[in-house]
Amino acid sequence: MIDIGTNLTHDSFDHDRDAVLARARAAGVTRMIVTGASREHSPQALELARAHPGVLYATAGVHPHHAVEYTAECDAEMRALHAHPEVVAVGECGLDYFRDFSPRPAQRRAFEMQLEIAIDTGKPLFLHQRDAHDDFVAIMKNVEGRIGAAVVHCFTGGRRELFEYLDRDWHIGITGWLCDERRGAHLRELVKNIPAERLMIETDAPYLLPRTLRPMPKDRRNEPAFLPHIAEELARDRGETFEQVAATTTATAQAFFALPETQAPA
Template sequence: MDLIDIGANLTHESFRQDFDDVLARATAHGVGRMVVTGASREGSEHALALAKAGGGRLFATAGVHPHHAIDYDDATDALLRAWGREPEVRAIGETGLDYNRNYSPREVQREVFERQLAIAADLGKPVFLHQRDAHHDFLAILTRYRDRLPAAVVHCFTDTGEALRDYLALDCHIGITGWICDERRGAHLRELVGSIPADRLMLETDAPYLLPRTVRPLPKDRRNEPMYLAHIRDEVARDRGETAAVLTESTVRTSELFFGL
């Protein structure tokens, strides 16, 4: 059974020169389908275009990352609503809060997060969520909308056990990346991942970021690709005390249900 990468930034400029080869390598390494992350107005349009040309292998999200919240306007809102109706767009986002870098003012981030949650609620679409150093505000806003959303995934989860319990209590899904393969930063995730129910756990590379440190040899450019998703799968399976086959089957089934694949 082929894996599903639920979060790959394939619109990133580093993929422009060898995009077809990236897809071919993903196939060769057992990754069958990928969800292309839309994280800005331009990026969401590009993600949709890739999905339309993807031959049923690529799907998209449409949203504006909190880093770009300062650029969000009524025209962007209207475009996200239009793109969200396209069959290739399977979730609204990447949206949320990021108080680590504060590239956009926090009050603007919160407003833009709510506007995108409203779009998802109106369209009946799941949400693809980002949260960094903003758990309290993020949880408060998400809680207000959660019963209007069909599903929600906290993508690239790297937070604490308390945060994980809060998200699971809201019936959220959890996306795990190569962060868990980092023996320096990801040790706590190795302890937490076993407490995520199988029907709430999904896998993602967040390519080209977060190259798993278990990849050998490391590529010279340190670029992550969907082809490396199995490294994440193997680490998560080991930490959960499961076989790779069992984890593959459960995460694929969960991802298919979440994104309607």
């Protein structure tokens, strides 16, 4: 399986990152996309991908929380990162009006500048949207026909958002939010509507530990080894087998990120 979104540069992994990767492989998660979401962590994501060829790949971008750091110099740094083949997507980028850690005009500007990188490189987009759907879609409309594939990572929205994304042929990333009976129960029904060729899975580790996971890790840290649990829950909700979900999401992710057919040796 392929975990399309894991924050392996997070400092909670600093003491046991190699063990985390070993546990992922033992669980059948053989490839992972390391999320680059800031000026600091995007180069680190590339560094990890280069240290683990064929197993780790990277994205490079600036999350809307960090939009104020998206200067002309930052844009040049992102473009330099995208010159490396290990960087397979632009982002994490988008809009977040839920927390508003950066002013909304700064968020929109950073998003638009990163869309230009996607246009120039032809790479797919790794997108973030929370409580900003209408502005998000409006900005994406401005580049319609000029960008390639796009995935709305960690989808948590409702029916309207889902169908508007699917109508635009965007992909959907499902996380352990699905397993959260407090906030994600609505996804149980919605995921049935996602075509297999548009569906991918991710942990967003170390965040979003699936609340249905047993036993729970004592430190409550999520990690890529728990991706099969998300696949199992998703399979049950979609009326499919685990093997079907594992196979189709892997094939979709491989095609989306243009990953090599062959995986790295164990």
